[in-house]
Every structure is written in C-alpha cells, then in structure tokens.
Amino acid sequence: MALYLLRRLVQAALILLGVSVITFALLYLLPADPVRQIAGRSATVQTVENIRRQLGLDQPFLVQYGRYLLNLLQGDLGRSYLQRSEVAELIVARLPATLLLMAAGILCELVIGIAMGLWAAVRRGTPTDRALMVSSFVGVSAPQFVVGLLLLYVFGVRLGWLPISGYGTAAHLVLPALTLGLLGAGWYARMVRSSMIDVLRQDYIRTARAKGLKGSTVLFRHALPNAILPIVAMIGIDIGIFMSGVVVVESVFGWPGIGQLAWQAIQRVDIPIIMGVTLVSALAIVLGNLLADLIAPFIDPRIKLR
Amino acid sequence: MPGPDGAGTAPVLSVSNLTVTVGGTAHPRAVVSGLSFDLRRGETLCLAGESGSGKSITSLAIMGLLPKPATRLASGTIRLGDTELTALPERALRKIRGDRIAMIFQEPMTSLNPVLSVGRQLTETILNHRDVSAREAERMAVEALDAVRIPRAGERMKSFPHEMSGGQRQRVMIAMALALRPDVLIADEPTTALDVTVQAQVLDLLRDLQKDFGTAVLLITHDMGVVAEMGNRVVVMRHGRKVEEGETKAFFQAQQTPYAHELLAAVPRIGSGPGRQAVRAFEKPLALEVNGLEVRYPGKGGVLWGKGMPVHAVKGVSFNIASGETLSLVGESGCGKSTTARALVGLAPYSGDVVLGGRNLGGRDAAGTKQAKRDLAMVFQDPYASLDPRMTAGDLVREPLDIHGIGTKSERRERVVELFERVGLSPDAPGRYPHEFSGGQRQRLAIARALALRPKVIVADESVSALDVSVQARVLDLLRTLQSEFGIAYLFISHDMAVVENISDRVAVMFDGRILETASRDQLFSNPRHPYTQRLIEAVPVPDPTRQRERRTLVPVLAAQGAAPLVEVEPGHWVATVH
Amino acid sequence: QDAPKAGGAITITYKDDVATLDPAIGYDWQNWSMIKSLFDALMDYEPGTTNLKPDLAESYEISPDGKVFTFKLRDGVKFHNGRAMTAEDVKYTLDRVTNPETQSPGAGFFGSIAGYEDMASGKVKSLSGVTVPDPKTVRIELSRPDATFLHVMALNFAHIVPKEEVEKYGADFGKHPVGTGAFKLAEWTLGQRLVFEKNADYWNKGVPFLDQITFEIGQEPIVALLRLQKGEVDIPGDGIPPAKFQEVMKDPEQKARVVEGGQLHTGYITMNVKMAPFDDVKVRQAVNMAINKDRIVQIINGRAVPANQPLPPSMPGYVKNLEGYKYDPEAAKKLLAEAGHADGFETELFVMNTDPQPRIAQAIQQDLAAIGIKASIRSLAQANVIEAGGMENGAAMIWSGGMGWIADFPDPSNFYGPILGCAGAVQGGWNWSWYCNEALDKRAAEADAIVDPAKAEERFAAWGAIYSDIMKDAPWVPVFNEQRFTMKSARMVGADNLFVDPVHIPINYDFVSVNDVQ
Amino acid sequence: MSEPIAFDMTTAVAAPPVPPGAWRRLFKRPLAVIGLTIIVVAVLGAALAPWIAPFDPNEQFFDGLSLEGAPLPPNATYWLGTDLLGRDLLSRILYGARTSLVIGIVANGAALLIGTLVGVTAGYFKGFIGGVLMRFTDLMMAFPALLLAICLAAILSPSLWIVALVIALVNWVQVARVIYTETSALSEREFIAAERTLGASGPRILFRHILPHLLSTVIVWGTLGISTTVLLEATLSYLGVGVQPPMASWGNIIFENQTYFQAAPWLVFFPGIAILLLALAFNLVGDALRDVLDPTERGRD
Numbered sequence A: 001m002a003l004y005l006l007r008r009l010v011q012a013a014l015i016l017l018g019v020s021v022i023t024f025a026l027l028y029l030l031p032a033d034p035v036r037q038i039a040g041r042s043a044t045v046q047t048v049e050n051i052r053r054q055l056g057l058d059q060p061f062l063v064q065y066g067r068y069l070l071n072l073l074q075g076d077l078g079r080s081y082l083q084r085s086e087v088a089e090l091i092v093a094r095l096p097a098t099l100l101l102m103a104a105g106i107l108c109e110l111v112i113g114i115a116m117g118l119w120a121a122v123r124r125g126t127p128t129d130r131a132l133m134v135s136s137f138v139g140v141s142a143p144q145f146v147v148g149l150l151l152l153y154v155f156g157v158r159l160g161w162l163p164i165s166g167y168g169t170a171a172h173l174v175l176p177a178l179t180l181g182l183l184g185a186g187w188y189a190r191m192v193r194s195s196m197i198d199v200l201r202q203d204y205i206r207t208a209r210a211k212g213l214k215g216s217t218v219l220f221r222h223a224l225p226n227a228i229l230p231i232v233a234m235i236g237i238d239i240g241i242f243m244s245g246v247v248v249v250e251s252v253f254g255w256p257g258i259g260q261l262a263w264q265a266i267q268r269v270d271i272p273i274i275m276g277v278t279l280v281s282a283l284a285i286v287l288g289n290l291l292a293d294l295i296a297p298f299i300d301p302r303i304k305l306r
Numbered sequence B: 001m002p003g004p005d006g007a008g009t010a011p012v013l014s015v016s017n018l019t020v021t022v023g024g025t026a027h028p029r030a031v032v033s034g035l036s037f038d039l040r041r042g043e044t045l046c047l048a049g050e051s052g053s054g055k056s057i058t059s060l061a062i063m064g065l066l067p068k069p070a071t072r073l074a075s076g077t078i079r080l081g082d083t084e085l086t087a088l089p090e091r092a093l094r095k096i097r098g099d100r101i102a103m104i105f106q107e108p109m110t111s112l113n114p115v116l117s118v119g120r121q122l123t124e125t126i127l128n129h130r131d132v133s134a135r136e137a138e139r140m141a142v143e144a145l146d147a148v149r150i151p152r153a154g155e156r157m158k159s160f161p162h163e164m165s166g167g168q169r170q171r172v173m174i175a176m177a178l179a180l181r182p183d184v185l186i187a188d189e190p191t192t193a194l195d196v197t198v199q200a201q202v203l204d205l206l207r208d209l210q211k212d213f214g215t216a217v218l219l220i221t222h223d224m225g226v227v228a229e230m231g232n233r234v235v236v237m238r239h240g241r242k243v244e245e246g247e248t249k250a251f252f253q254a255q256q257t258p259y260a261h262e263l264l265a266a267v268p269r270i271g272s273g274p275g276r277q278a279v280r281a282f283e284k285p286l287a288l289e290v291n292g293l294e295v296r297y298p299g300k301g302g303v304l305w306g307k308g309m310p311v312h313a314v315k316g317v318s319f320n321i322a323s324g325e326t327l328s329l330v331g332e333s334g335c336g337k338s339t340t341a342r343a344l345v346g347l348a349p350y351s352g353d354v355v356l357g358g359r360n361l362g363g364r365d366a367a368g369t370k371q372a373k374r375d376l377a378m379v380f381q382d383p384y385a386s387l388d389p390r391m392t393a394g395d396l397v398r399e400p401l402d403i404h405g406i407g408t409k410s411e412r413r414e415r416v417v418e419l420f421e422r423v424g425l426s427p428d429a430p431g432r433y434p435h436e437f438s439g440g441q442r443q444r445l446a447i448a449r450a451l452a453l454r455p456k457v458i459v460a461d462e463s464v465s466a467l468d469v470s471v472q473a474r475v476l477d478l479l480r481t482l483q484s485e486f487g488i489a490y491l492f493i494s495h496d497m498a499v500v501e502n503i504s505d506r507v508a509v510m511f512d513g514r515i516l517e518t519a520s521r522d523q524l525f526s527n528p529r530h531p532y533t534q535r536l537i538e539a540v541p542v543p544d545p546t547r548q549r550e551r552r553t554l555v556p557v558l559a560a561q562g563a564a565p566l567v568e569v570e571p572g573h574w575v576a577t578v579h
Numbered sequence C: 001q002d003a004p005k006a007g008g009a010i011t012i013t014y015k016d017d018v019a020t021l022d023p024a025i026g027y028d029w030q031n032w033s034m035i036k037s038l039f040d041a042l043m044d045y046e047p048g049t050t051n052l053k054p055d056l057a058e059s060y061e062i063s064p065d066g067k068v069f070t071f072k073l074r075d076g077v078k079f080h081n082g083r084a085m086t087a088e089d090v091k092y093t094l095d096r097v098t099n100p101e102t103q104s105p106g107a108g109f110f111g112s113i114a115g116y117e118d119m120a121s122g123k124v125k126s127l128s129g130v131t132v133p134d135p136k137t138v139r140i141e142l143s144r145p146d147a148t149f150l151h152v153m154a155l156n157f158a159h160i161v162p163k164e165e166v167e168k169y170g171a172d173f174g175k176h177p178v179g180t181g182a183f184k185l186a187e188w189t190l191g192q193r194l195v196f197e198k199n200a201d202y203w204n205k206g207v208p209f210l211d212q213i214t215f216e217i218g219q220e221p222i223v224a225l226l227r228l229q230k231g232e233v234d235i236p237g238d239g240i241p242p243a244k245f246q247e248v249m250k251d252p253e254q255k256a257r258v259v260e261g262g263q264l265h266t267g268y269i270t271m272n273v274k275m276a277p278f279d280d281v282k283v284r285q286a287v288n289m290a291i292n293k294d295r296i297v298q299i300i301n302g303r304a305v306p307a308n309q310p311l312p313p314s315m316p317g318y319v320k321n322l323e324g325y326k327y328d329p330e331a332a333k334k335l336l337a338e339a340g341h342a343d344g345f346e347t348e349l350f351v352m353n354t355d356p357q358p359r360i361a362q363a364i365q366q367d368l369a370a371i372g373i374k375a376s377i378r379s380l381a382q383a384n385v386i387e388a389g390g391m392e393n394g395a396a397m398i399w400s401g402g403m404g405w406i407a408d409f410p411d412p413s414n415f416y417g418p419i420l421g422c423a424g425a426v427q428g429g430w431n432w433s434w435y436c437n438e439a440l441d442k443r444a445a446e447a448d449a450i451v452d453p454a455k456a457e458e459r460f461a462a463w464g465a466i467y468s469d470i471m472k473d474a475p476w477v478p479v480f481n482e483q484r485f486t487m488k489s490a491r492m493v494g495a496d497n498l499f500v501d502p503v504h505i506p507i508n509y510d511f512v513s514v515n516d517v518q
Numbered sequence D: 001m002s003e004p005i006a007f008d009m010t011t012a013v014a015a016p017p018v019p020p021g022a023w024r025r026l027f028k029r030p031l032a033v034i035g036l037t038i039i040v041v042a043v044l045g046a047a048l049a050p051w052i053a054p055f056d057p058n059e060q061f062f063d064g065l066s067l068e069g070a071p072l073p074p075n076a077t078y079w080l081g082t083d084l085l086g087r088d089l090l091s092r093i094l095y096g097a098r099t100s101l102v103i104g105i106v107a108n109g110a111a112l113l114i115g116t117l118v119g120v121t122a123g124y125f126k127g128f129i130g131g132v133l134m135r136f137t138d139l140m141m142a143f144p145a146l147l148l149a150i151c152l153a154a155i156l157s158p159s160l161w162i163v164a165l166v167i168a169l170v171n172w173v174q175v176a177r178v179i180y181t182e183t184s185a186l187s188e189r190e191f192i193a194a195e196r197t198l199g200a201s202g203p204r205i206l207f208r209h210i211l212p213h214l215l216s217t218v219i220v221w222g223t224l225g226i227s228t229t230v231l232l233e234a235t236l237s238y239l240g241v242g243v244q245p246p247m248a249s250w251g252n253i254i255f256e257n258q259t260y261f262q263a264a265p266w267l268v269f270f271p272g273i274a275i276l277l278l279a280l281a282f283n284l285v286g287d288a289l290r291d292v293l294d295p296t297e298r299g300r301d
C-alpha cells in the first residue's frame, strides 16, 4: 500500500513535469509576444529587445525551460510579467477562495445531484422522473452567466436575502456555490440515477428489504454505496474543472478565485502566471484523482490497488 | 418424534390460491398457480420439488419481494396471523419483514451487499427492529455468527462477503435471519452450500429456535435427507402447482403421487451408488497433477498503512487426477476447497505446481494459456454471480465455442441445443437471461457452459448442490456419460457425501487448507481412518425420518493441526497422522 | 452647487485586476488614474480639462531654443512616509523610468532628454540631461526641441517616487506605492480590493475631499451596475455595460446620473499598405467610402460619434471642416473597379474578441461585402491581434477596437509617432497599417520643434495638416470617436467634467466628493 | 441410477413471445419516437437550412434594429426576433444547427469513443498498460485545455473541424476517468473471472462483457456531453478556434448575447432551447435504447 502510494506520487511528479514541458512549449510557440505586452505601445524596438534579453526570452527553448524548472525545484514560480509580483504570492492570495468555492460547489452538486438522482431512480418511469431528467438537462445546458445573474438578481437584488457579490462571509458563498451546484448537479443526477437503477435490482437490495429496513436505509446505506463509485471519479474531474477556473461564476459574483487570474493572464500572455496556475491546478487534479483512486477500495472493497 | 408444539392451532402463515405470473400483462405465464398451504406455529413445513417448480418465487411472494417488473402476483391471499399481506402497504410490510418473517435467500453471494462488512449487515437488522444499543447489537450479531459456527466470529464481523467462502456467506445469511428470532422463517435452500457437519449444526439451531420460540419454518429444500430430518409436513411442488402434501413420516412411507414417488426414488443414498472401480493413477495418464499448492489472500489492514495477516487459505495441497477419473474434494465450509479450485484455473495467485496434461501451468506461455483454458474448465460455486447478466443463456453457453473457434456457426448452434437438452433445460431457455431462471436452472446453465468445450479436466465446485434430486441424478448421469465418452477428469467439490459416494473414484478430505485423507471411494466410505472423516460421514442426513433423530452427535471443531505428513495405510489410502 | 464637503467614502468597481501601482510601470486604464492620485508629477492638468499646469513644480522656464527646461519645485511636499521631496527625487525618478532594467513601458516618452540613448543602451545609469543645481531646482536638457515635453512631464511615468522606498521594496514597489499624492494606499487585498486613504499631509490643502476610496476588483460590469442601483457602489469603473445602456438611458432617474463626455479616442480600421491590394491607395479610399459609420454607431447604441480623421474632436489640431470620405458604396465600387478589383477580392479582418468588437467587425464585414470585398473575420485575444499587426505581412486589416488609441496626453503628436509614423512601421511596432511617409515624418518633427507656447495654434494647425494629408493616403478608416458615459451614485457630487475627466479615467478621485456627510 | 425422470418443462412453461428486434421495440416506445423525431428535425433543419431559412443568416437588416440599435423581439417578419446586428435569429439558429450538430454529435461522439476505449482498457488491464493509460489521462486532464485551444487557434487557421478536434481531444479525458472507475469495479465481478477461465481474450471480455454494462454510463455522458460541447464550442470560437463570426452556432449565439438576456431574452432563450431539445432528444433515445437492450427490463410495459 505504502508502495502503491509512493509509486503514484512519483508518477504524479512525472505528470507535473509533463504538464510543465507541454505548457511551456505551447506558450513558446504561441504567436503572441509577452515582451511587447510588457513594453507597451510606446516602446522603441530597443526597449523591447532590452526587456527580452533581461527576461531571457531571447534564449533557446531548452535553456528557458531548464531555467524555469531549476527555479521551480527551488519553489520559485517566478514573477509575473505584467503584475510584476511573485506568481506564488498571487496564487496563494487566491487559492483559499478557489478551494472554498470548490468545496462548496462540489458539496452543492453532490447534495442536489444525488438527491435528484435518487429520487428519479426510485420514481423511475414516472412523470417525476421525467421532470427531473428535464431539469438536469436544463442545468447542464444553461449558460453559467445567465444562471448566476438570475440567482443574483432574485436572491440578491429582489429579495435581498444574500449579498450580491463579494467574498468573506458564508453568505457570500451561497450564491456562487449554488450556481455551480445547479449547473453541475445534472451530471451527478444522471449518473446517480443510472447506477442506482442497476443497483436497485440486485439481490442484496432484496435482502435489505427482506430485513425490513426503511426505504431510506435501503437507499442510502445499501444502494447508494454501490452506486457511488463513478460519482467519486466525477468529483476528481470536478476538481480539475474548478481549479482551471470557473471564470464566469467568479466574475459574476466577484469571487477572487484563480480562474480570473488565469483568464487575464491567458489574454495577455503573462507566461509565469499561466505556468503557475497550470501547475497548481495540475497538482490539484493529480492529487484529486489519486484521492479518488485511494477512496475507491473503501467504497468497493473488491477493488484492489495495483 | 416431537410433534409440533402448536399443532392444531390456527396457522401463523396461510397461503391460499397463490398465482404468480411472469412476462408482463401481455403474455402472462404462470410460474406458481393456485398454490395453497398453511404453516402453524412451531412447525416445519418443507417445500420440496424439482428445480424451477416455483419454490423460490412462492417464498418471495410471501415476503412481498417479487422481482419487478418481471413477475406479478396475479391472485391469491397470504395471511400472517390475521394480517393479509398482499394488501398491506409497504410501510407496514417493512415492520413485519425481518422481524416477524425472516428469509434466507438461495444465492448467498449475490444476496449479501458486497460493499458492506458482514458485521454491519448483521447489526443493522438488529438495530432496525430492536431498541438496543449499538454495542448490544454487535454482541448479538457475534452471537448469531457463533451460532452458525463461523469460526472467530468477532474478527469475521469486519470481513466483506467476497472474502468469505460460499458456505460462510450462507451462514451469514442464516445468522442474519435468525438473529431476531422471527415468528416465521423462510429458508430457501439454507444448507445447500454447507458441509454436512455445519449443516447438522444449523439444522439443530433451527430446531432449537423452534423449540424455544415456536418459530414456524418454511424450509425449501431438495435434500430429502433434510426433509426427513426436519419436516413436520411436506408440500411437493411441480410446475408451480402443489402435487402432494402430507405428514413427513407418512410421506416417506408411502407417496400418493407417482411424481413424489419418483422424487424419493431418485435420492442418492450412501452405500447405494453403483460400484465403481477406482482408477489407479498408474493405469491411465495423469490429467492433472497438483503439488504443494499454497494460496494466500492478502490480509486486510488500513488501506494506507500496514498489512493485516494474510489469510493462508490453502496450505500445501497435493493430489492428482488421471484422465477419466473423478476425484472428490470434501471438507467443511471454508476449508479452502473453492480456493484450490480457483487457483487451478488461474484466478488466485498460488505457489506450487499445477501440471495439466504434462504442462506446468505456473509458467504458461501465451499460446499455452488458451489451450490450458480449453482443457480445464470450472463450474463456479455461485452460478448466478458467474454468469454475465446481460447475455442470454444461449449466448452464454455458446460463448466458449466462439472463444475457441470450434465448429461452424450452425454446428455451434446444434451443440448448444444439445447441451441444453442434456442438462435438462427447456428449449426456450436459450433466449432467456440468467435472472429469469431458478437457482437450479442457473446451475445447469453453468454446467452446460463448462461442458461445451469438452475439456480434459472439469473443476466442479458444488455443482449439483442446488439441484433437486431428480435433476441432480440426471446431471450426474450426464457427467458420467461424458466421462466415459471423452475421458474427462473431474475434480468434484462437494459437501454432499451421498453425491460424492455416487460419483467419485477417489475422495480427498480437506480440512483447514490441508488434505487429511485420500482414498478410493470404497476405502473411504467403508473404512474412514481419520476421525474427521469418520464424523463427516456420520453427519450425513438420511432420507428416513425414523432413523434420523437418534443419530445426533455434534462434530467438535478440530484443533488446528500442524502439517502432519500423509501416510499410506493401505494401497492408495493415505491419512494424515493424528496427534 | 454647494461647496464640496470633505469626508465620506466611496466604492468603485473594476472587472480586471490592478496589476501594479508603480508609476513607472502601470499602463492599464484602471490603474492610470489611481497612480495619479497616489503620486504627483511636476506637471498636471487642471481638473476636468486638458489644460496643463505646474503641479509639484511651482514654476518652470523654457529656454528660447526649447531645449532646456528648468523646474522650480514647490515647498512643503512630503512623501507618504513623511520625508520631504527634493529635486534629487525628480532626477531619481527620471533615471529610474529610463533605466532599461525598470522595464518601463513609458521609457520611450523620455527619448528627447539628453543622454537617453546612453541610458537605453545600458551604457550609463543616469541621464546626463537631468541635473540638480539645488534641492529645489531641476534642470532638464533635451537633445532636440520637444513641444510635448511638458505633457511628458505630466505623464504617470514621470510621477515622483522616493528612492528609499523603491529600494526597500525592490520589484514589489508596485504593491507598496509611496508617493506624494492626495491619497495613500491603506490596504491591498490581492485579487479583492484596494483601499485608498486621504493623505492628511497633502500639500494642496483642502484636497482631497473624500476620506477613503475602496476599489473592488473582479466584478462583472453588469453586476456592478446592479450594485450601483442598490446603492452599494458609487462608480462602476468599467462604465455602463452595453447590454444595460438602453435600460439606463430610458430611465430618467438613472439617466440623470449619467455624465457624458468626450474621450481622446479614435476607433479605426488599419489597412496594411504593404499587403496587396491595400498597397493601392484607391483600394484604401474605396474602403473608406464603403464603411457605414452611422450604422456602426447605431450598433453600439450611439455611444460614439462618426469620425473622419485620426484625431478626436476634443484634441487640439482636429480639423473641423475636413470633408473626409463620405459613405458612398457606389463610388467605392467604382474606385475599386478603377483599381482593377471590379469583382472585389478576399481579405482578412482581425479583431479583438471582446464584445462589442466582433460585432463591429461584422458590421464592417457586411459593408465591405457590399462593394465586393470578402473579408473573413479573425477574432482573437488581444495579444494575438497585436502580434499579427506587428508583422509586416501579418494582418491585412485590423479593427482597432479595444486596443485602439487613447491618447496618453492631449497633444496631436501623440496620435502620430508609434501608430502612423515610420518609427512604428517596424517588426513588432504599433503602426499596423505599415504606412511610412518620410515627408510627413519630417513635417511632424518640425511641428514638434515649435516649442514656444505662444505659437501653439500654429503648431496645432501644422499637425492638422499632417493628419489631413495622411487621410489622402487613407491608411486608416477612422470609424468613430467613443464617448464616455460615467454613471455615478446619487450621493456623488462634483462638476460634470470631473466625472469624465479626459486624463483621470474614469473620474478625478481628488476632486469629487459625496453629499451625505456632515 | 435408474431411469431419468421425464423433463417435460416445455409443457409447463409456454415459450415467451419471440423477442422482437431491438429497433422494433425501440420504435414502440413513444418517448423514443419523440426523441428520434426531434433529432431528425434538427438534422433536416441543418441540412435544408438554405431552403427553409427565411433570410440570409448573416444579413444585417436595416430594419432589424430599433433606432437606438436595440434588437427586435419576435415579430411577424422575424419570427424569433433579431440579434444585436439586426440579423434574423431563426435563420441563424437553422444555420447554426450545422455547426452545433457537428460538435454535439461528431466531436462529442469521438470524445465518448476515445474516452470509453481508454477507460475500459485501463480499467481492465490494470498493470502496465492500465497504469500508462491512466497516467496519460491524468496528464491530459491536468493540462489546460484552453491553452491548447488558443495555441491551435493561433497556429492553425480556424475551422469547424479544428474545434471539433480540440473538443474531442479535451473531452474524452473525463469519460475515460469515469469509465475507468466503473470498469475496475466490474472487472472484479465473478462473471468476469468466469470468462477468464474460459479463455476469453481481453478484447472479448472488454467488448462483449464489460462494455454492455457500461452502456448506461456512456449514454449519460454522451447525452449530457451534447450540451456541454455545444457550449464549449462557443468558448473556443471566442478564443479564435473554430467558427469565426459571422458564422452562427447555437453556442456562440448564446455566448454573444448572454449579457443581454434581460434586455433581449429571446437571444438566449431560443438557442438555449435548441441545445436543450437536442440533448434531451438524444437522452430519450439513449434511455429507451438502454431499456430495450437491458434484459432485466423485460416485462416492463
């Protein structure tokens, strides 16, 4: 087991290395010159070349990457070209918000999604089931911006129950998390429904019912754990989605997450920030997936880690 | 013989005119029709009858757990005391289930929740119906496990179903049903997967329960020995109808219908099997040679850190089988029989040598693998779990032929039809899916599958235990015929000593991962040397209610034995030295 | 209007993060005026206007040849850290901004100071043209006469920084700005908010009025407007979002709080004169005649006025009576035919990808199609468009929207050099039409040599002529000049021109106030 | 052993009705028929757009905007209203179906296919192959898709097929993850062990025994994927990969206009409904298909 963990951690490091090479290469190939972004529109050619030399962007790719890697190994993510501050500092400032939103968003998705999925599976084939199906598709097909703004309008402006935007208190978290939850719940609902339908007709469910267990116990204790495995995998995926940014929701609710930072950096080829955000989110994704794999045997004891 | 305590009193459970159909409303087909019977307090009613006759469906109907949407209760009433169950809302039914009526299901593997520990599944029932603390529930659960003779019950609470042997799972099911001392216990083939020693204990337990609490038992079994031993009354079913009903004693003395007569006649009895000459290993080429086989299951521990003690399930087993020979492996539940079988077919990593037709399977190359699989087939202990639920029976049986590219399409189809016929499955069976069969029918499906390739060796794990005697007889016949036709060697794993006596050339007795005694069938049955073997043979229930009740010696658990070497006490008869 | 009351706090929102508050580096439109409030320069403009006035300089003198500027510094100016500002700080500031290691995007503005070349090439660490005769005097010598130099000294890049603080924070100075301005930075929570606090020690007594300004960042403009309507926000920094513009303008109550003003901005289409068929002046003229500017203005809800020359109307030098190219597709077609493109041709139109730019590009595309030019749109991120524009054969046509020219300072010369002069028509330059007219370059240099303030009108006229002549060659299609619409909360007071200050965008923080304080 | 007893089960249980072909059963389900109809309508609408669209989708009508430049709500001339440039929304939705169907069906289908193959293979063959495949999946997942898209956009000239490619390249990863997890659980089931002892080859077990059990998951991801990919296309187009203005797609109509959803709700509502209907239609057909192919559903009326 410890060996497995060790192996996976080594693999994780390799994956991060791979991500860094590819990203760096893509940014290198990108037909947009970060130096010109730094130098601004009034810069002379000489200024541009000066800056290029200072940043080492005139060096061949391997030299540039090698230097980046060397710094990275020392924990240095470099300085942003345009913000002129430590990338690590910028990311650390926004990481708590992102993690918080991620946790709350995933929680919302899970609660809404699993509830919908269970309900639909139990009421399979009835109008309830169909209504739930339509709602999950509405959630998935709806543009984030519109949903976010609608919620904000209703609960923030009209009813005034919740703050319109910002970050800080639990009340601020509700709307953005709910928006993400409503949008993502469709996936969970459909997945839960489909695995639950498979599980509900297994013999052991019959056993559980024969024991006279309550419907909810049968559902939550016996059926759900058997159906939840793909859901765990989906949480791993969601971590990726949240980390690489839920830009739209973040900006609607003024949420100081990593998504906005990344989006602005991408628009303006701020390579150190792009690299930093990519690596941090890659780390989260790799760890998230590792966690999902580690949890799997707990959920289904027949699965062995290999 | 002790009469039922409450004989003559009003029935606790009364089924009348029960009809269950399958196939939806468009094309209904009755699988139980017009069935009526009463079950009184403290009484044991045995429901006997051939495989597929509707026994399990009847019991499910009583529980209100008929599989939807395939089956439907078309008509009839089921009364528990004064309560009409068919009309009861789910809520009220729930209160009754598990508490007043408990059920032991036929297939133990699929009937236990794979992701919950055994302990949790047990305590939950208790907590659900009794107002006790979690600790108390746990204590009761361990007690129940002890009662069904699960060794080290306290530790076993943490096990998951897949970590237990077939018999152990079955005992967990029984423990679950018995834990709350229900009024009515429906037991669907409760002891089929159990070796005779444990079977005897479980039956005793049922009897005690009946004595102490007046529990009424509806016992579904095809084992006439069990019927004779346990039943107060017998109901014989066929094709979904009741063909005969009567007091057990009277039933065994004289049957009213020819069908019942045939049924009893077909029961294999120890000492009545056809005389078979043991095939000596040197006379025919060896089909399978096993040397020093050991299997360990990785132990449980924290998922992240440390390892638990590995389970040493098979501790150095050696035997060989000549082609055309049948070697039976007997032994109590959990002694490692299935594990040995799984190791042979490559499903459990092992150490030691397995030599099939001169080739050591331990180091098989890719080309050898496929041939080896063709030559060595396995029939799994739990047929339902081993059949792909999304394939039709026909496809399942044809599949081995497809895999190995045997014959043309039409030849394959013919072979499949033939196989179905030979294992006694109806012509419509190929189009049906596994869940649409009865337990016994599934087992036949699994046998047909193994036979499809005409392998050199077949490992049959409790392959006839779920079959009613008539089908059992037929299948055993089939196995024998094929053996003489193609020289197939069988490794026959069973706990049913009568069947073993019937089919084997030689017998190996296994205990706690080791072989204690091997001998030819005649030697073993006439002259068992090891005390364990002796008790095993003694414990076999006999289909004669008059003879049964006297012979009641419990088999004590043997103290764990060291690796005692086998000694040849007479030619071909080896016994572990007893300390 | 009552006299402005002192006190109170306001909240302003922005969508994009504030990158830095280092005056040598900040060049985004949201930090531009923040820096102006934290720092001061020798020169500034009168609030709400484009009229230059001395600021930290008490007075200045220009030598007759226009090459030597001598600034006398004001007394009693203190940095936020309490130290008095001296002439050495001015020199330090100018040395720092021109030092290549600072990587200032504004370094080029100081090109006329003597010794700039040596600085830029890294040979020296100090501008030889800047000297400090005494602690209250700075003498700046130019290598050539430069009529815009006073404007340059009012640029953010020339805002004075204290050496010790810069050295203390090093590269992080932009996050810890210390200046002499009316406000000082009280709090900066990365990615969330900046809080400015009134500088009680400000040399200009009575200013600022507000005690505190909070800038909230990362806020969608639509949401900012909602919050404004709820009274949580005083100024939505990104303006009224297009989607809400009509709703606001239709509501008299809200409309009353919108201030409209001109902007030193021109939106234009560049045509790459090095790429066929735009190397033919007739084709470029035809395109000029093909564009229906009124329609485009309509598409953006009338938030601009149609343009016919590079300079915006509020810029000195704007030629009021220039005829320009009238919208006339028929004539355009004829002209195209004359150029040998009777059947039109295919080309590409680059555009930045944020709304409403792609929409405007589509309107242009349709106008071009009407005269037979099939332009396919490449809608890309800003950086990619800029990159394409800076390559000789990179982009045939670019719609400048979103990257367009907003003047750094209100002087006509600012629209020429990098974007229409030969200097910008190089690899990586900003002259996306690659138009290079040596003769005009010479006339531009001559115009900028007219340093005598008395001759300003003459100089403006010279520039006007230059731009008129450029339009004859038609390297651009000037499409419109954007108008600014600033919306404010009801409690904010101040002259309208403070809310559409041409230099302080969006508003002049130092001079606005709120009316709900006692 | 004496005479075998007669096995006259045939008489006991009448043979069930011959199971009709899966397709025929499918067509018997009203919901499936509705779904199929919607799909056919969408495909026809896209294919016949030049003939049935009332207007040129790219023409900016002078009377398509109000004097202040506001788009027009649905009216007699422009049935679904006009967009911010005065173009006919109905025509744009019809033409946009071409793009969106390619994305939602082809690109999404490709992603589904790749993801399923990778996930199933990795889940079944644990060991080296599985490890490598899953780590590759992790790598792809950890890698910022948007960046890849931007680079492709800048390097290649944008086209529908590029965006389809990018979407397929990006979206398979998640499918692979989920399928992988389910496969690893499935491959521990006893019947898979039974198949192995029969000598069934890896591919056979994968495709004949494991895949059918994954059908429902595949359907879920496939149908929900339609919505997400169609919307993703808009993001990619925005970044310059894929279709460029003025070419319409359902996604980019929404994307361009979403800030106007209060001022001009029809601009978001109609294309949104189109996406929703398409995804729902596929889901209806998928669910029905799954039921038809699922043996345990027999007998459900």
Ligand SMILES: Nc1ncnc2c1ncn2[C@@H]1O[C@H](COP(=O)(O)OP(=O)(O)OP(=O)(O)O)[C@@H](O)[C@H]1O
Binding pocket: B022, B023, B031, B050, B051, B052, B053, B054, B055, B056, B057, B058, B067, B070, B071, B106, B222, B435, B436, B437, B438, B439, B440, B441, B466, B468, D013
């Ligand atoms: N879901 C189903 N769909 C169709 N037929 C079914 C279904 N379940 C059971 N049957 C059929 O109903 C009949 C009765 O089945 P049942 O399980 O009651 O048999 P049984 O008497 O318990 O046999 P066994 O001893 O083999 O377990 C069998 O012929 C079986 O094939």
Ligand SMILES: Nc1ncnc2c1ncn2[C@@H]1O[C@H](COP(=O)(O)OP(=O)(O)OP(=O)(O)O)[C@@H](O)[C@H]1O
Binding pocket: B162, B163, B164, B165, B166, B167, B168, B193, B194, B195, B297, B298, B311, B313, B332, B333, B334, B335, B336, B337, B338, B339, B340, B381, B495
């Ligand atoms: N996957 C597993 N992990 C851990 N222990 C296991 C596992 N499978 C089986 N065991 C243990 O190994 C022992 C031998 O099991 P096996 O299945 O071989 O018994 P068996 O002789 O076939 O018994 P039965 O007659 O009840 O089927 C049992 O104690 C069982 O609990």
Ligand SMILES: [Mg+2]
Binding pocket: B055, B056, B057, B106, B188, B438, B439, B440
């Ligand atoms: Mg049965």
Ligand SMILES: [Mg+2]
Binding pocket: B165, B166, B167, B337, B338, B339, B381, B461
């Ligand atoms: Mg076993």
